[in-house]
Each structure stands twice: as C-alpha cells, then as structure tokens.
Amino acid sequence: MEPIRVGLLGLGVVGGGTFKVLARNAEEIARRAGRRIVVTKVSARDLTRAKERVGNDAEVVTDPFEIVRDPSIDIVVELIGGTGIARDLVLEALAQGKHVVTANKALLAKHGNEIFALASSKGLMVSFEAAVAGGIPIIKAIREGLTANRIEWVAGIINGTTNFILSEMRDRGLPFADVLKEAQALGYAEADPTFDVEGVDAAHKLTLLASIAFGIPVQFDRAHIEGISQLSAVDIKYAEELGYRIKLLGITKRRADGIELRVHPTLVPSKRLIANVEGAMNAVLVKGDAVGDTLYYGKGAGEEPTASAVVADLVDVTRLHTADPEHRVPHLAFQPDSISDAPILSIDDVSTSYYLRVEVQDAPGVLADLARILADASISIGSMIQKPSADAPPRAEIIFLTHEAVERNVNSAIALIEALPTVSSKVTRLRLENLG
Amino acid sequence: MEPIRVGLLGLGVVGGGTFKVLARNAEEIARRAGRRIVVTKVSARDLTRAKERVGNDAEVVTDPFEIVRDPSIDIVVELIGGTGIARDLVLEALAQGKHVVTANKALLAKHGNEIFALASSKGLMVSFEAAVAGGIPIIKAIREGLTANRIEWVAGIINGTTNFILSEMRDRGLPFADVLKEAQALGYAEADPTFDVEGVDAAHKLTLLASIAFGIPVQFDRAHIEGISQLSAVDIKYAEELGYRIKLLGITKRRADGIELRVHPTLVPSKRLIANVEGAMNAVLVKGDAVGDTLYYGKGAGEEPTASAVVADLVDVTRLHTADPEHRVPHLAFQPDSISDAPILSIDDVSTSYYLRVEVQDAPGVLADLARILADASISIGSMIQKPSADAPPRAEIIFLTHEAVERNVNSAIALIEALPTVSSKVTRLRLENLG
Incomplete structure (x- = not known):
C-alpha cells in the first residue's frame, strides 16, 4: 500500500521527537499499521536548522499554511502550540479535508467544541492522545478501554513540573521558591513557570479528561484552578505525619447535580499508589462502576514520550481513515448527539474532606471553640493534631482533618474561626481525597 | 440503528457480570457505541437458574452450539473457559462468520495461532481484552496505545491469587501453606489452586502479552514457568532487608538473539511502583523505546472488572465490524504477514540478576571460596549480607545479590558451591529484576 503522507507543523521538542521516532521505528510501525507513515513536509521557523534535522527525507517550509493546503498531505500534525495560529491551522486543515493529530491541550480545552464540531461535520478525525499525560495512552484507555463503565471520577497527576517540585519539597523539606529555581535550572520548569x-496546564488536560469521561462539552472556563505556589513546606510535613502526601491533582467527579472540575493541591493517603508517583512522572486514576479503580502511569512530557502518543494517533488515523466516520470513536468518547448538558458545579458546591491548620493561643477552651464552630457547620472531624510552639505567650498549631463536607460550609466555618480572638493566623485550608 | 445482537456462551461469574453490566449501563454504552448492544441468547448448563438470572431479556438454551449457529447473532462471547469445547465453539462461530469476544487465556495461549488464522482468513475479529489482567485495558494499550514503540520488555503481576498470597506472607511473616488456606477460605484461591x-495462569497471559508486544506467534509451550509454592517466608524477609519485594512476575524481553518468556518469583526494588501493588490487584509494566516505562494497574479478576473488558471489546467490535478487515487492529498487533520468527530463548540463556542464599560453616575462608566460585563463573556480586545462626557448630546464612549474569553460569556456580564441604544447604536461587 502507498505510504500515508504526514505534514508536520512545528519542529520543536515534540515535532523533532515525532520525526525521529517515525524514522527510527519505521519498520516496526509499518509492521503494525500495514503501511508506512512518512513525514513528507515540515514547517519550521528556522529553515536552516530544520533542514539539518530532517535532511532530504522531507520538504521544509516556513509557512505552515502551505502544508495544511497541500493536497498531497493526508494527515496534519499540529505541534506549534498555543491558541492563536494553531487554531487557524487546525480549522484550515479540517476545511481542506485533512485529519488532524495534535498535542495542543490549550487549544482543545478552549476551542475543542468548535474544532470537533467542524471535524464531525466533515467526517474527519482530530486525535489528541499527546495532549494529556504525554506517552500514557490515557485518552485511549478512557475513550475505548473503559466503555463498559459509568465513569465516576478521574483524578490525575497530569503536570510533571509541579509533581517534581512537590516531590523535592517533601524529600528535602525545602520551600517552594528554592525548589522552583532548581527545577528551572534542570529544565523541569520554564523560565515563566x-x-x-x-495549575493552568493541568486544568487544560483535566478539561479534556472530563469531557471524554462524562461526555460533556469542553468547559475550561468553568474549571476551578489552584496551583502550588502558595503551598508551604510545613503542610507537606504535617500531612506526612498524618499519613498523607500532597499532590497537585486534577479531579473531575460526576455527581447527581453536575460535574466537579477542579485542580488544586490535594492530600492523598500515602499508601495509595498515586501518592507514590514521584518526580516528573504522571499518573491518572480512573474509577468506573464496573472496573473499579484503574491507574495509568508514565512520563507525562518530553520529546519521545510525547512523540509516542502522536505516532500512536497517526497509526489509528491511518487505520481508520477509510472507515465510515460514524463507526469511528467519537472525539469526546460519546456520540455528538449524546453529549450531556450536566453543569459544571461551582467550587462552593464541591464536597470533599479538608485539612485545616490554624495557630491559636494555647489556652483552655480554644479547641472547644474551634470544634463547636465546625460542628455547627455540620463538619465532622476525622482526626486532629496539636503542635505546641516555643513562643511566649504559648501558642499552638492545630490541624484538623475533616470528613466530607461542602466547601461553602467549610469556608463559612473558616471565617468564624478567623474571627475568634484566640486565633492568631489565617486558616490554611487544603482539600483531601481518599481515592479509595 | 438496529441493536448489535450478542450470544453469550456461559453464565458463570464473568458471563453473569457481562449480562449485568450490559443491562445496567445500556444507555451509557449506547451513547458511546452509537447503537445498543443486546444479549439476545445465553447458553448455560442450569436452565432454571439462568432463566431466573436473565428474565425475559434473553432466550436461554443449554446447547451453546445453538448460539454459534444462530444466524441472528452478530457476536459470540465465549465465557465457558478451558481448551476443549470452548475451542470447538470459537472455531465454529468463526466458520459461521461471527466475530468472537473471549476471556479465555488458556484457549488463546494454546490454540491462538489456529484461531487467529481462521479469523483472519474470514475477515473476522477475535477480541480478548478480558483474557489478560481483567479490567485493565492492557491489550489495547500495547496493541494500539504504544504502536510508536519498539517494545523492549513487559513485566506484570498478572495473577491476583499469588499476589494476594505474597502480600499476606510479607505483611504477616506467614508461610505459604497457611496463607494459601486463608486465601481459599476467602475465595481468592480455588480449591485446586x-x-x-x-504460575500456569500467569504464563497463559504472558504468552499473549509477548505476542502482541513483539509480533510473535503464541508459544505457551516454550514459556518457563515457576510458581510460588516453594517460596519461603525467610527469603521474603531477607529481600525486604535488602530493599526488595518478591512478586510473581510474568516477564518477556526482546533480545538480539530471541525472546525471553518466563514466569517466576522475582525480587523487585521496593521503591518501584509495581513492588507496591498489593493484595489481589494486577499491574503491568511496559518498556517502550520512545515512551519509556508505562504502568497499568487495576483489578485483574472478578465479575464486573472482567465484564468491563468483555464489554469494551463488544463496543470495539460493534464499531469496527463494517470496517475493511485489513484496516482493523491485527489480532497480534502486527500484520499477519509481519509476524516475527524470533525464537523463544531457553531459561538457561536468560540473563538477569540473582538472589542466592546458602548456609555455611561460620569459619575463615568460606566466604572467600564462595566469592571465588562466583568470580570464576563471571558473576559479579552487587551486595552481600551474612546472618549468623545460634547453632553449634557455628553456622551462617550468606545472601548474595549478583549483577546481571547468564542463568547457565549461575547454575554451574551453584553446583560447585553445593559441593563445597563447608556448605550445609542447597542454594536458594531467586531472580531479580531492577525494572528501572
């Protein structure tokens, strides 16, 4: 059979990796796909450098529109990133009748509904395995591997930079700022991190996971997003003492009244496998009603891991491009006419457990006041530790782990606690998920 | 669209689970597949019990051949098990032009080549996600998710019973026989375990994983198989002290001269995620040249987890049954004309690290003799511990961890060690994989 002809937009880290993997494993890939998959045209800003890189194997151009409009190209791979020109290119490629493979989570999280609608109307595929968790085939697992299930929730470590930073903060007891600097020096974090x-990158990815898990439109603007820059080393230490690790999780849950969609630092029981995912690795935990918990782990970024996902998509598109469009896997896992209008819930309506830390005067009755405020807000306490300080007058830090409670109630209780004269700090509030 | 009509052979644990999940999640599944998937006919030995179970939703028959020959059935789901009548039924279903979904690892590990050849010649699918690691979509991950990669090795905890037993032996320091009895009482182990x-069940599954990882025919009879019944609690304890856990792993590796295919108790560094997979859970670690390590974790058995995989296959077949057969995913991941004839290597040619434990007289020169024998066989020692005993005359247990060595050489060295007059026990030899 004739080779499938691929046009590559962008020859950066992932584009270069894709070119390399397709070339190195050409034979192995053809043994699987039944035909060769060949990059025939590449667009790159630096023509000379790109030519050095691809040699005589592919034509190099500076204008990516030349590729999306080239009638000889079967599949366009968009690896430019961002939501500007990338959007124009993807829409134009679809208008030109070409299938698209992309690693661009920002683009799909923001403009996915428009892009998928155009693709569906033209009977084209837009594949995006590389957009979430790098080389881990998590899109395929949820869209195709767990189709028997009513998915209940998905919780993932889907940003390697923050997981690296959290791992180092815990291992070495260092503050966020120090570890960030180190991560930047090592290339694990960008100059502008x-x-x-x-948590924005994680929220892009979570938005896509929620859509394919529950069959809802992408709704990035409804995601609740908190990062790790305000997290202090002492909370990591106390969490550890209580049997928990803090991870930046993207969490999406189906509830009777809607969908939770949130990214934030989260306490997770230390014994859970996902709590032991260290360094820049990614992992996604998926709970289905039939299968129970399944976990998917691997490298979430990097040249070749991400290329692995791009090329897997190319093989899928190669296989399926002659199939009836209505028999292909739908973009968002559910048939376009079955997309759900379940609302994304406000963070105030989220129900989870909490870690609360507050500094108080070490005096009789203080703890009773705190416990009373929590009880009045229907928040029950799972465990508590008290840490005396050496200050004068004597102070103590009190840490509560609560049972499941509604965030709105927790916030009201926190306001009352902070108003107590015996309380001398803001309340540090972190969310806790048992994931059990 | 008309529903897809499924005939279910067998209404045991997995058959019952499949019926239940298809019914409970009918709407969610149809939202994904684009049409309903309905069990219209079931075969079971106990007609009355089966009728109670399926009610009026499906016809119940005792003769499964009535189903495979029923022209109204689109897909046959074989959940009878074993390699006798199940083989006849699958071959007959294919002869009748029906796609097959099966959870039967024994059947495919032994007769897969014949079954897949017939299916290919008829343009039919035989799907078997449920045959390996229950609900974990590991077949899909390797066959479709990692197609960019040259797979280097696969190592999996693919038998829940043995992982449960090993977890309990380690946690509670109990011997194999005691824990087995308990596992039987809890239903985690069969009356005849x-x-x-x-390790036979794990070897069935490993045989299938090796075939889809490397594109080789199924060759169960070439697998090297060792179970855990001879494993003693003391080796679990010493391994722990050295920073390792013992897991029953199915391991298949690609080497320049062939394929390793082996199931045996294996020391794994305690810090690896797979070493922390406890109880009856399964996990499979796959190393690809582009993606690096990826791990897939979940329930490896049970009614609904296994049904989850069966139904996912039904959705796939429903989607793809109108596609050109040559564009579907090949049964063994590689095109039938690209299947490799790489030989399965003898266990003597396997190269790995070893844990060696031996009892010796606690006297000068004994350790030097052992070290000399290992050095002469080109086996280098990574670490060593010595455990004195309270016996008279004084004895000691010596434990070596070796660097990578060829098993044949290790066995020769062991024979020489056991012949030493200062050595008073057989050498306990376990294999060790760093999986790093």
Missing part, C-alpha cells in the same frame, strides 16, 4: 505551577 | 500458584 506560571502555566505549570498555577 | 495449582493453575494459579504454580
């Missing part, structure tokens, strides 16, 4: 450390 | 505890 905001997207990673503030 | 041989298939599980001697």
Whole structure:
C-alpha cells in the first residue's frame, strides 16, 4: 500500500521527537499499521536548522499554511502550540479535508467544541492522545478501554513540573521558591513557570479528561484552578505525619447535580499508589462502576514520550481513515448527539474532606471553640493534631482533618474561626481525597 | 440503528457480570457505541437458574452450539473457559462468520495461532481484552496505545491469587501453606489452586502479552514457568532487608538473539511502583523505546472488572465490524504477514540478576571460596549480607545479590558451591529484576 503522507507543523521538542521516532521505528510501525507513515513536509521557523534535522527525507517550509493546503498531505500534525495560529491551522486543515493529530491541550480545552464540531461535520478525525499525560495512552484507555463503565471520577497527576517540585519539597523539606529555581535550572520548569505551577496546564488536560469521561462539552472556563505556589513546606510535613502526601491533582467527579472540575493541591493517603508517583512522572486514576479503580502511569512530557502518543494517533488515523466516520470513536468518547448538558458545579458546591491548620493561643477552651464552630457547620472531624510552639505567650498549631463536607460550609466555618480572638493566623485550608 | 445482537456462551461469574453490566449501563454504552448492544441468547448448563438470572431479556438454551449457529447473532462471547469445547465453539462461530469476544487465556495461549488464522482468513475479529489482567485495558494499550514503540520488555503481576498470597506472607511473616488456606477460605484461591500458584495462569497471559508486544506467534509451550509454592517466608524477609519485594512476575524481553518468556518469583526494588501493588490487584509494566516505562494497574479478576473488558471489546467490535478487515487492529498487533520468527530463548540463556542464599560453616575462608566460585563463573556480586545462626557448630546464612549474569553460569556456580564441604544447604536461587 502507498505510504500515508504526514505534514508536520512545528519542529520543536515534540515535532523533532515525532520525526525521529517515525524514522527510527519505521519498520516496526509499518509492521503494525500495514503501511508506512512518512513525514513528507515540515514547517519550521528556522529553515536552516530544520533542514539539518530532517535532511532530504522531507520538504521544509516556513509557512505552515502551505502544508495544511497541500493536497498531497493526508494527515496534519499540529505541534506549534498555543491558541492563536494553531487554531487557524487546525480549522484550515479540517476545511481542506485533512485529519488532524495534535498535542495542543490549550487549544482543545478552549476551542475543542468548535474544532470537533467542524471535524464531525466533515467526517474527519482530530486525535489528541499527546495532549494529556504525554506517552500514557490515557485518552485511549478512557475513550475505548473503559466503555463498559459509568465513569465516576478521574483524578490525575497530569503536570510533571509541579509533581517534581512537590516531590523535592517533601524529600528535602525545602520551600517552594528554592525548589522552583532548581527545577528551572534542570529544565523541569520554564523560565515563566506560571502555566505549570498555577495549575493552568493541568486544568487544560483535566478539561479534556472530563469531557471524554462524562461526555460533556469542553468547559475550561468553568474549571476551578489552584496551583502550588502558595503551598508551604510545613503542610507537606504535617500531612506526612498524618499519613498523607500532597499532590497537585486534577479531579473531575460526576455527581447527581453536575460535574466537579477542579485542580488544586490535594492530600492523598500515602499508601495509595498515586501518592507514590514521584518526580516528573504522571499518573491518572480512573474509577468506573464496573472496573473499579484503574491507574495509568508514565512520563507525562518530553520529546519521545510525547512523540509516542502522536505516532500512536497517526497509526489509528491511518487505520481508520477509510472507515465510515460514524463507526469511528467519537472525539469526546460519546456520540455528538449524546453529549450531556450536566453543569459544571461551582467550587462552593464541591464536597470533599479538608485539612485545616490554624495557630491559636494555647489556652483552655480554644479547641472547644474551634470544634463547636465546625460542628455547627455540620463538619465532622476525622482526626486532629496539636503542635505546641516555643513562643511566649504559648501558642499552638492545630490541624484538623475533616470528613466530607461542602466547601461553602467549610469556608463559612473558616471565617468564624478567623474571627475568634484566640486565633492568631489565617486558616490554611487544603482539600483531601481518599481515592479509595 | 438496529441493536448489535450478542450470544453469550456461559453464565458463570464473568458471563453473569457481562449480562449485568450490559443491562445496567445500556444507555451509557449506547451513547458511546452509537447503537445498543443486546444479549439476545445465553447458553448455560442450569436452565432454571439462568432463566431466573436473565428474565425475559434473553432466550436461554443449554446447547451453546445453538448460539454459534444462530444466524441472528452478530457476536459470540465465549465465557465457558478451558481448551476443549470452548475451542470447538470459537472455531465454529468463526466458520459461521461471527466475530468472537473471549476471556479465555488458556484457549488463546494454546490454540491462538489456529484461531487467529481462521479469523483472519474470514475477515473476522477475535477480541480478548478480558483474557489478560481483567479490567485493565492492557491489550489495547500495547496493541494500539504504544504502536510508536519498539517494545523492549513487559513485566506484570498478572495473577491476583499469588499476589494476594505474597502480600499476606510479607505483611504477616506467614508461610505459604497457611496463607494459601486463608486465601481459599476467602475465595481468592480455588480449591485446586495449582493453575494459579504454580504460575500456569500467569504464563497463559504472558504468552499473549509477548505476542502482541513483539509480533510473535503464541508459544505457551516454550514459556518457563515457576510458581510460588516453594517460596519461603525467610527469603521474603531477607529481600525486604535488602530493599526488595518478591512478586510473581510474568516477564518477556526482546533480545538480539530471541525472546525471553518466563514466569517466576522475582525480587523487585521496593521503591518501584509495581513492588507496591498489593493484595489481589494486577499491574503491568511496559518498556517502550520512545515512551519509556508505562504502568497499568487495576483489578485483574472478578465479575464486573472482567465484564468491563468483555464489554469494551463488544463496543470495539460493534464499531469496527463494517470496517475493511485489513484496516482493523491485527489480532497480534502486527500484520499477519509481519509476524516475527524470533525464537523463544531457553531459561538457561536468560540473563538477569540473582538472589542466592546458602548456609555455611561460620569459619575463615568460606566466604572467600564462595566469592571465588562466583568470580570464576563471571558473576559479579552487587551486595552481600551474612546472618549468623545460634547453632553449634557455628553456622551462617550468606545472601548474595549478583549483577546481571547468564542463568547457565549461575547454575554451574551453584553446583560447585553445593559441593563445597563447608556448605550445609542447597542454594536458594531467586531472580531479580531492577525494572528501572
């Protein structure tokens, strides 16, 4: 059979990796796909450098639109990133009747509904395994591997930078700022780390996971997002003492009244496998009603791991491009006419457990006041530790782990606690998930 | 669209679970598959009990051949098990032009080549996600999710019974026989536990994993199989002291000269995620050249987890049954004309690290003799511990961890060690994998 002809938009880390893996494993890939998959055209800003890289194997151009409009190209791989020109290119590729493979989570989290609608109307595939958790085939697992299940929730470590930072903070008892600097020096964090450390990148990915788990439109603007930059080393230490680790989790849950969609630092029982995912690794835990808990673990970023997902998508598209469009796996796992209008819930309506830390005067009755406020707000306490300080007058830190409670109630209780004259700090509030 | 009509052979644990999940999640499944998947006919030995179970939703018959020959049935689900009548039924279903979904690892490990050849010649699918690691979509991950990769090795905890027993032996320091009895009482082990505890079940599954990882025919009869019935609690304890856990792993590796295919108790560094998979859970670690290590974790058995995999296969077949057969995912992941003839290596040619334990006289020169024998066989020692005993004359147990060595050489060295007059026990030899 004739080779499938691929146009590659962008020859950065992932684009370069994709080119390399397709070349190195050409034979192995053809043994699987039944035909060769060949990059015939590449767009890159630096023509000279790109030509050095791809040699005579592919034509190199600077204008990516030249590729999406080239009638000889079967599949366009978008690896430019961002939501500007990437959006124009993907829409134009679809308008030109080409299937698209992309690693661009920001683009799909924000413009996925528009892109998937156009693709569906044209009978085209937009594949995005590489957009979430790098080389881990998590999109395939949820969209195809767990189709028997009513998915109950998904919780994932889906940003390697923050997991690396949290692992180092815990291992070495260092504050966030120090570890961030080190991560930047090692190349694990960008010069401007905001997207990673503030949870935006994880929220892009979570938005996609929620859509394929529950069959809802992408709704990035409804996600609740908190990063790790405000997390202090002392909470990591206390969590550890209580039998928990703190991970930046993307969590999406189906409830009777809607969908929870939230990214934030989360206490997880130390004995859970996902609590032991260290360094820059990713892992996604999926709970289905039939299968129970399943976990998927691997490298969430990097040249070749991400390329692994891009190429897997290319093989899928190669296999399925002659199939009836209505028999292919739907973009968001559910048939377009079966997409649900379940609302994304406000963070105030989220129900979970909490870690609360507060500094108080070490005096009789203080603890009783705190316990009373929590009880009045229907928040029951699972466990408590008290840490005396050496200050004068004597102070103590009190840490509560609560049972499941509604966030709105917890916030009201926190306001009352902070108003107590015996309380001398803000309340540190972290969410806790048992994931059991 | 008309529903897809499924005939269910067998209404035991998995058959009953499949019927239940298809009914309970009918709407969710149809939202994904684009049409309903309905069991219209069931075969079971006990007609009355089966009728109670399925009510008026499906016809119940005692003769499964009535189902495979029924022209109204689109897909046959074989959940009878074994390699006798199940083989006849699957071959007949294919002869009748029906797609097959099966959870039968023994059947495919032994007769897969014949079954897949017939299916390919007829343009039919034989799907078997449920045959390996229950609800974990590991077949899909390797066959479709990692197609970019040259797979280097696969190592899995793919038998829940033995993992439960090993977890309990370690946790509570109990001997194998005691824990087995308990596992039988709890329903984690069969009355005749041989298939599980001697590694046969794991070897069936490993045979299938090796075939889809490397594109080789199924060759169960070439697998090297050791179970856990001879494992003593003291080795679990010493391994722990050295920083390792003992797991029954199915391991298959690609080497320049062939494929390793082996099931045996294995020391794994305690810090690896797979070493922390406890109880009856399963996990499979896959190393690809592009993606690196990925791990897949979940319930490896049970009514609904296994049904989850059966139903996922039903959705796949429902989607793909109108596609060109040559564009579907090949049964063994690689195109039938690209199957490799790489030989399965003898266990003597396997190269790995070893744990060696031996009892010696606690006298000068004994350790030097042992070290000399290992050095002469080109086996280098990674670490060593010595455990004095309270016996008279004084004795000691010596435990070596070796670097990678060829098993043949290790066995020769063991024979020389056991012949030493200062050595007073057989050498206990376990294999060790760093999986790093």
